[in-house]
Amino acid sequence: MSGRIRAAGAVVLRERNGSHEVLLVHRQAYDDWTLPKGKAIPDELRPATAVREVREETGVLIELGMRLKSIKYRVGKGSLKTVDYWRASPVAQYFHPPDREVDETRWVDVEEARTLLTYDDEFPLVAEALGLPATTPLLLVRHGKAMLRKHWSGNDQSRRLAGRGRRQAVELIPLLEAYGVSRLVSSPAVRCFETLEPYRDYKGLQTETIDLLTEEEGTRDPDGVVACVKRLAASLGQPTALCGHRPVLPAMHQGLGLKPRPMVVSEVTVIHRDRKGKNVGVEVHKPTA
Missing domain, CATH: 3.40.50.1240 (Phosphoglycerate mutase-like)
Incomplete structure (x- = not known):
């Protein structure tokens, strides 16, 4: 029997020399580059999931801005996974050694993000976040x-x-x-x-x-x-x-x-x-x- 999986993540943006950089992660198990995200734990509100997962995967502590579009797709034996995203800004960064889930984190410019992101549905989130005002x-x-x-x-x-x-x-x-x-x-x-x-x-x-x-x-x-x-x-x-x-x-x-x-x-x-x-x-x- 298929179920529903809820997850959350963020498009984390920072400014460098007048332009934006985006935080990406590399997952060695899938050999992919993606936005930081992860599954919610029981009774966890999704904004808290987004902050926790970004911190756990990258060592970056964030604050959320505006909500972005969600992404839905099927995983495993047909379970529907929904990932909610927010625009976010870094407020601190802590050392995060490579682990079995994420072996590399990287700040990249927008064009590199377009090229590097493995999944076609993720760069539109970056573009959406870039189009939103500071709030x-x-x-x-x-x-x-x-x-x-x-x-x-x-x-x-x-x-x-x-x-x-x-x-x-x-x-x-x-x-x-x-x-x-x-x-x-x-x-x-x-x-x-x-x-x-x-x-x-x-x-x-x-x-x-x-x-x-x-x-x-x-x-x-x-x-x-x-x-x-x-x-x-x-x-x-x-x-x-x-x-x-x-x-x-x-x-x-x-x-x-x-x-x-x-x-x-x-x-x-x-x-x-x-x-x-x-x-x-x-x-x-x-x-x-």
Whole structure:
């Protein structure tokens, strides 16, 4: 019986002397040159897979930009393999000795990539990545699963995450890291604060809080929320995660120039904004926890 295989990778670009170079890998088992990629592990979100696989195959730590097209093909006994790709930039490079899977990594210029890549469906991804603008991501996060109101005796703003919500918060660590999030903004409600807390502690960051984003304030003044989030997006200078509540999310969507839509607990919408502040790409990532 055939199954489905999910994998992810990246077109990693760097600038050298005014032109781009692309990161490729050589796999000795297949004697091919390809973009770095690999299979997802159970319950791993695909952006995290892309970052992990590039690091494991090349020693290069990356941050993701915009999503690219996916590639699908049959492997083995007819299993359908889907590989999701992102445009990415290197942020660090560590020594990676040759191993049984990848025996050589190489930065090449675009024309050499065109010649060297073994598979015809991979160079179009390089061309797609080169045609995309530089962007800064803003990640809109709905807080994780909270304890039920009927089981909470304190005031609602102090209501905490349930066990599932705490697991979801931990799951956010590799997702936020994949986009290089370095600024955290949240409602001061405990369930929002706790959703970002594991990533905050992992990265040694501070969480900025905005009272207007609480459920109580935000539902009373949705226009104020729209204006507040617009200002935040307009001043976006670094990858940012913004955490809020279900009743306030429609106004937050509007402030980000998006059509309001439902989000499940701990769901993340990634908005890619270009240097002019225009939304040029949107992704949605739902939790597995």
